[in-house]
Amino acid sequence: MYLATREYKPNVWEAVLHHEEGMDLIPSNLDLSSMESHLVNAMSREKILDNILKDVKPNYDYVLIDCMPSLGMLTVNALTAADEVIIPVQAQYLPAKGMTQLMKSIDMVRTHTNEELKIGGILMTLVDSRTNLARDVIHAIRVNYGSRIRIFDTDIPVAVKAAEASKAGKSIFAYDGNSKPALAYEALTKEVIRDAERERRRDKASLSR
Numbered sequence: 001m002y003l004a005t006r007e008y009k010p011n012v013w014e015a016v017l018h019h020e021e022g023m024d025l026i027p028s029n030l031d032l033s034s035m036e037s038h039l040v041n042a043m044s045r046e047k048i049l050d051n052i053l054k055d056v057k058p059n060y061d062y063v064l065i066d067c068m069p070s071l072g073m074l075t076v077n078a079l080t081a082a083d084e085v086i087i088p089v090q091a092q093y094l095p096a097k098g099m100t101q102l103m104k105s106i107d108m109v110r111t112h113t114n115e116e117l118k119i120g121g122i123l124m125t126l127v128d129s130r131t132n133l134a135r136d137v138i139h140a141i142r143v144n145y146g147s148r149i150r151i152f153d154t155d156i157p158v159a160v161k162a163a164e165a166s167k168a169g170k171s172i173f174a175y176d177g178n179s180k181p182a183l184a185y186e187a188l189t190k191e192v193i194r195d196a197e198r199e200r201r202r203d204k205a206s207l208s209r
Helices: 030-039 045-053 073-081 093-097 099-112 132-145 160-168 172-176 180-208
Strands: 017-019 023-025 084-090 118-125
Touching: 030 073, 045 073, 073 099, 084 093, 084 099, 093 099, 093 132, 099 132, 118 132, 118 180, 160 172, 160 180, 172 180
Parallel strands: 084 118
Antiparallel strands: 017 023
């Protein structure tokens, strides 16, 4: 992540990499771990990423911001810059308990820096459907949040192929496009696009009234 100030706004296009699979990305590195301390004294620190991405958004249908599993200033920046948030929850006890704190953070961002932020849905990840724990956690999430928040039909399964793809430095689609996690991510993508198209049609219909 670049650090922008009132006097200097970096050219984000200098960091964009064009990938052969038909997508652009801005990779991170270990320097990101020290960014929290740099943001402490930054002006309008919650909106730095939002200001940078304003130059990028018009050129893409979707911009995905992958956050680390923490609720620090970097995550607040991501939520402030986002139109919608997908909440990944591991099908395990402790990550599911962290949902309460995350929802508080989302409410805080809505109140102070991004009142238009929507929750796109909850995504269950690292799901081992053979275990009672995974089934119990998924059931608990649906009972506690299902009436208020969309829970995606797609679950991302735990699979060795995903770890192997990361080690090989390839996407899961390039490594094994027919593997369970690849098929799950493909299904999730279709769900997200379908939801976005439905939302656009609803907004268009509301404007035409």
